[in-house]
Amino acid sequence: MFMFVALVLGFLAIGQTVTVAARFGAFDYIGTIMVTVIVRELGPLLAAMLALARVGNANVIELGTARALNEVEALEASGIDPVHYLVVPRVIGMTLGVFSLTVYLILVALGSGYLFVFLQNVPLTPGEYFSELASSLSWLDFALLALKSCTFGFFIGIVTCYHGLAQPLRLDELSRLAIRATSQGIIACVFIDAIYFLLYLSL
């Protein structure tokens, strides 16, 4: 799923941007546009949304089922801390997972973007394409990309685990819970994205 979305993102966003830029001879701006659109904004946000839909939902259902079936009480009765056993690994996994998926999504999108450019016969060599890209990237982009995607993952983990475990529930409440967790996850991600946008502006 991630590869498909990354390929489509590359084709649609990068390919078309580069094609349009080439039409006006604005090759100098290609790197800046790609870094701003893909590396800073769309890549991390899209990876977070996909992780929320693909893994976050499963998280809520799995934990909610355990909660509804009193498995959390069974953990406590065995002296196993549910937060330690159920929440911590999921939050850490989600944090690292969203970061890794963001890098993967961005790399595939950039690659597929050039493929589109190549298919459209735009006079741009791979060397020019990637050197434009490299010259537009700064250490700040790498640092904030890592930080931002990790923040997305962390909060998706927290929101989904919270909704799965926080309150006693019945099995028939799971679908409603999953919808609520997804909505709040999206809101949290957009909010975090806005905070990072302000951070970019201030740096």
Added chain:
Amino acid sequence: MTEKTKDETPSLLPIEMIGVAIAAMQDPDFITLKDVNWSVAGGEFWVVGAPQHSGKSDFLMTTAGLIPPAQGRYKFYGNETRIFDEARLADRLRMGLVFENAELFHYLTVAENVTLPLRYHQNLHPDDAAKAADELIELTGLKSIADIMPPNLPRSWHKRAALARALALQPDILLADNPLGALDARHSLWWLRFLDELNRAHQWLGGKTLTIVVTTDDFRPWRGGRRQFALLKDKSFVPLGSWNEVISSDEPLVKELLATPIQEIVEPLKR
């Protein structure tokens, strides 16, 4: 690895409740039992009877330290306890609990369910934990279904797996919530024999006697032995004594739990 504090002071009562009020697990404001005065000595086997929805599970959950007493004092081996939090982990591990619906972890196999407490508390590799639990799995007759996921098993085996999980860390006290509920005769018989063996210092427990508390909605299977009986009635905990005292009791609810024909219960009340 968490060190279990074995009973350094054997004279202390494992369980002692003084004027305890017990709240419902789903609704902490609803009191299911009031003024419970109860003490359990080491090695005793208690059978607490009550009809369904009379607060048996809440009573056992409070005893297990999963819900705090709403009132009164609950002492566990002499230490006043409200709930077994992280700081009381060593105490919690002295107690094994079998839930009425077993509550196995649905995403783990039977063997993984049994070994989970070992892996978590003793930080064992899954293979080492499996070896450590092998004897227990054999003992509880779970060997042939060890690799099966709980949703694919009959409910009777769920309870047995939950018993094995509760015993994995060799507790001093075993609490079982209606263990014979919805079991067929073969499984019920196995449970009765095995609990008696555990109570009489089973070899697997290294000769240690296991203090046992079970709840039930039918006294009949628990007849005989050196068991102590009690009743939950009208939000009260009523100790009954031995089996002989149970069968000689005039209490209608006791007769009900002995499945006495309804006429024999109603007629004396009419007089």
